[in-house]
Amino acid sequence: MKISIIGAGNGGQAMAGHFAILGHKVTLYNRSLDRISNIINNGSIELLDALCGYGKIDCITTDICKSVKAADLIMITTTADAHAEIACLMAPYVEEGQCIVLNPGRTLGAIEFSNVLRKKTTKRVYIAEAQSLIYACRAVKAGQVKVIGVKDKVLLAAYPAVDTDYVMNLINSVYPCFIKANNVLETSLENIAAIFHPSVVLFNAATIERGQEFFFYNDMTPAIADFLTKIDEERLKIGTAFGIKLNSVSEWVSFAYIDIKGDDLCAKMKNNPAYYKILSPGNLKTRMLYEDVPTGILPLTELGKMAGVATPLLTAVLNISQNLLNVDFVKSGRSLYNLGLVNISVSDFLKSL
Numbered sequence: 001m002k003i004s005i006i007g008a009g010n011g012g013q014a015m016a017g018h019f020a021i022l023g024h025k026v027t028l029y030n031r032s033l034d035r036i037s038n039i040i041n042n043g044s045i046e047l048l049d050a051l052c053g054y055g056k057i058d059c060i061t062t063d064i065c066k067s068v069k070a071a072d073l074i075m076i077t078t079t080a081d082a083h084a085e086i087a088c089l090m091a092p093y094v095e096e097g098q099c100i101v102l103n104p105g106r107t108l109g110a111i112e113f114s115n116v117l118r119k120k121t122t123k124r125v126y127i128a129e130a131q132s133l134i135y136a137c138r139a140v141k142a143g144q145v146k147v148i149g150v151k152d153k154v155l156l157a158a159y160p161a162v163d164t165d166y167v168m169n170l171i172n173s174v175y176p177c178f179i180k181a182n183n184v185l186e187t188s189l190e191n192i193a194a195i196f197h198p199s200v201v202l203f204n205a206a207t208i209e210r211g212q213e214f215f216f217y218n219d220m221t222p223a224i225a226d227f228l229t230k231i232d233e234e235r236l237k238i239g240t241a242f243g244i245k246l247n248s249v250s251e252w253v254s255f256a257y258i259d260i261k262g263d264d265l266c267a268k269m270k271n272n273p274a275y276y277k278i279l280s281p282g283n284l285k286t287r288m289l290y291e292d293v294p295t296g297i298l299p300l301t302e303l304g305k306m307a308g309v310a311t312p313l314l315t316a317v318l319n320i321s322q323n324l325l326n327v328d329f330v331k332s333g334r335s336l337y338n339l340g341l342v343n344i345s346v347s348d349f350l351k352s353l
Contacts, residue, residue: 001022001024001025001072001073001315002025002027002070002071002072002073003024003026003027003071003072003073003074003075003174004018004026004028004031004067004068004071004073004074004075004156005019005026005027005028005075005077005148006029006064006067006076006077006078006086006090007029007030007074007076007077007078007079007082008028008029008030008035008036008039008072008142009035009069009077009078009079010135010137010139010145011077011103011134011135011137012028012047012077012144012324013028013035013039013135013139013142013143013282013306014051014076014134014135014137014145014147014163014271015046015075015077015103015134015135016028016045016055016057017044017045017047017053017054017055017196017293018047018055018135018147018175019053019174019175020044020049020055020056020057020058021047021051021053021055022046022056022174025058026055026057026058026059027058027059027060027061027067027071027296028045028057028058028060028067028069029059029061029063029064029066030035030062030192031061031062031064031089032061032062033142035142036060036062037142037254038140038141038143039057039142039143040060040298042143043056043060044056044057044143045055045057045143045144046143046144046145047144047145047147048140048144048145048146048147048233048272049146049147049148049155050147050148050149050152051147052340053208054216055275059176061269062098064089064090064093065092065093065325066089068090068093068095068098068124069093069109070095070096070214072098072099072100072170073099073101073170073174074090074098074100074101074346075096075103075134075172075244076100076101076102076103076113077103078297079247079255079287079291080105080106080109080291080296081101081290081291081295081304081333082103082117082302083102083105083109083113083116083295084112084113086113087112087113087116087117087120088116088182090117091117091120091121092121093119093123094117094121094123094125095123096123096124096125097124097125098123098125098126098127099125099128099130099166099167099170099171099312100113100125100127100128101128101171102128102129103130103131103133103134104129104130104131104132104133104136104187104191104193104293105129105130105131105184105187105188105301106183106188106191106193106194106292106295106296107189107194107294107295107296107300108188108189108299108303108334108339109129109184109188109190109301109334110127110128110129110157110158110159110184110187110293111159111184111339111341112334112338112339113127114159115339115340121323126158126163126166126167126195126279126294127158127159127163127241128156128157128158128163128164128167128171128184128353129156129187129188130154130155130156130178130183130187131154131156131160131181131187131190131191131192131194132153132190132192132256133151134150134151134154134177135147135148135149135150135151136149136150136151136274136275137191138278138340141195146248147258148272148275148276148277148278149257149272149274149275150177151177151257151274152256152257152258153177153179153180153181153255153256153257153340154169154177154178154256155178155180155181155186155187156178156179156180156181157180157181157182157183157184158184158189158351159183159184159353160180160352161183161184161353163261164180164181164183165180166259168180170184170192170280174348175196180295182233182244183350183353184244184353185242185349185350185353186244186246187298187302188248188299189235189238189239189242189244189246189303190246190252190253190317191296191300192249192346193288193292193299194237194292194300195228195231195232195235195249196228196331197251197288197289197292197298198288198292198293198296198308199224199227199228199231199298199317200220200224200287200288200318201281201284201286201288201289202289202317202320202321202324203224203227203252204339205284205324206215207280208280208282208283208284208286209281209282209283209284211282212213212265213279213282213329214279215277215278215279215280216275216278216280216281217241217270217276217278217281218269218276218277218278219271220269220270220277221266221267222266224266225264225266225269226266227313228249228265229249229250229265229312229314231314231317232248232249233308233314234300234304234310234312234314235300236310236313237304238300238304238309238311239311241304241307241309241346242346243348249265249325250264250265250268253265253268253269253272255266257272257273257274260272272306278332284324284325285325287312289321289325290325291320293321293322293329293333294329294332294333294334295333295334297314297317297318297321298318298329298330298333298334298335299333299335299339300310300314301315301318301336302334302335302336302341305336306341306344306346306349307346310333314318318330320348
């Protein structure tokens with residue numbers, strides 16, 4: 001299969017190398033040369049640890065047209081806050097019948113991507129989002145990625161949901177970890193990164209700003225894990241209001257990774273091999289805030305408003321993040337207004353999925 005990976009960060013390099021090792025013809029795109037020049041020189045990506053081997057990359061490019069052309073499957077692995085921009089760049093070059101998957105979509109990513117793309121092209125393409133990236137990974141250097149863990153189950157849905165079976169058949173022929181979700185609202189509300197990342201960063205903001213490293217997951221404490229459980233209860237209530245039974249954060253860890261030991265979230269975070277020795281961000285300009293707040297926390301609060309569910313803790317994380325960073329995430333993030341969902345009822349929204 002001809003697969004294009006859009007974005008050469010940690011996840012994009014891991015996916016490109018992995019899918020090439022599995023025997024697929026892989027194109028890797030990045031908008032700048034800095035992350036891919038070394039890969040161009042070597043022509044391959046080396047995977048270490050949980051996955052091992054060299055994947056020969058067929059084409060490595062900064063040309064979005066070349067990356068999209070004739071691809072059967074296009075896997076978007078950029079940060080979610082870049083989805084709208086990527087949709088704009090891809091729009092002139094997409095072809096009939098292509099399948100585009102956001103890895104991950106975060107919250108309402110497929111809707112945002114579809115809105116942008118469909119304003120610029122009438123081509124019939126399939127758009128879907130995964131609930132999470134397959135890998136827990138970190139690039140050692142350009143072209144060499146340490147894969148700390150690989151998820152056993154990842155939810156996936158297309159937008160609209162009638163396309164999900166088609167996408168599932170295609171993507172599971174590449175790698176069979178994807179599980180069919182009812183719709184993109186389910187994958188969106190299962191955005192666990194929004195629960196895990198921003199709050200931990202905020203509670204450790206001074207430590208991060210001082211440049212003191214810690215293990216982001218392994219150094220979890222009972223009090224912080226308890227707060228994550230409380231903020232997650234708001235997400236679960238939003239799901240209930242939309243008629244969706246969601247996994248709690250603790251249940252999700254056991255769902256995504258098999259054989260995780262621990263009776264509570266704190267223990268599971270410490271005992272998950274996929275989380276071992278993942279370091280904290282080096283500064284507060286981290287995707288754990290700049291991505292996870294506007295594409296996770298914000299749309300969760302907005303869905304709460306639509307469903308009439310109070311979200312005091314999620315809203316507090318949003319407000320504190322904006323004031324800490326002096327950034328207006330509401331202006332450019334995934335608000336109901338920006339997604340064209342203002343004044344829509346819960347029932348009409350569900351019908352649109």
